[in-house]
Amino acid sequence: MITTTKKINLAQLDSELKAGGLNMDSLDGTHTITAVDSKITDEKLQAAVDAHVAKSDPEPSLDDKLASVGLSVADLKTALGL
Numbered sequence: 001m002i003t004t005t006k007k008i009n010l011a012q013l014d015s016e017l018k019a020g021g022l023n024m025d026s027l028d029g030t031h032t033i034t035a036v037d038s039k040i041t042d043e044k045l046q047a048a049v050d051a052h053v054a055k056s057d058p059e060p061s062l063d064d065k066l067a068s069v070g071l072s073v074a075d076l077k078t079a080l081g082l
Contacts (some may be wrong), residue, residue, distance in 0.1 A: 001034045002046045008033070009054035017048045 008031050023037030025040045035045055066072055 001032060002049060003030060004049050005030055006049060006052070008049070008052065010054045013052050015050060016052065017045070019045075034077070043051055048074050076079055 007064075008024065010022055010024050010033075013033075017035075017040060019035050019037055019040050023034045023036065025032045033045060033049065060068075063073060066076060
C-alpha cells in the first residue's frame with residue numbers, strides 16, 4: 001500500500017504495471033493505492049506511481065453527446081426551429 005497526493009488515472013496505472021487490479025481510496029486529495037496482486041510489491045508500486053503521468057480521457061464531441069441520447073445535430077436544429 002502506498003499513499004500519494006499525485007493525480008492518478010487508476011486504469012492507466014494498472015495497465016502500466018500490468019497489475020491485474022489496483023484499488024484506490026481517496027480522501028481530501030490524498031490517494032491510498034493497494035495492489036490486488038501480491039506480486040506487486042510496495043516498492044514496485046511506488047516506482048510506478050512516481051513515474052506515472054495521468055492522462056485524462058478526451059472530452060466527447062457534441063455529436064457524441066447527442067448520439068448518446070439518440071439525437072443528431074440535425075435533430076437538435078429541427079427541435080430549435082433552425
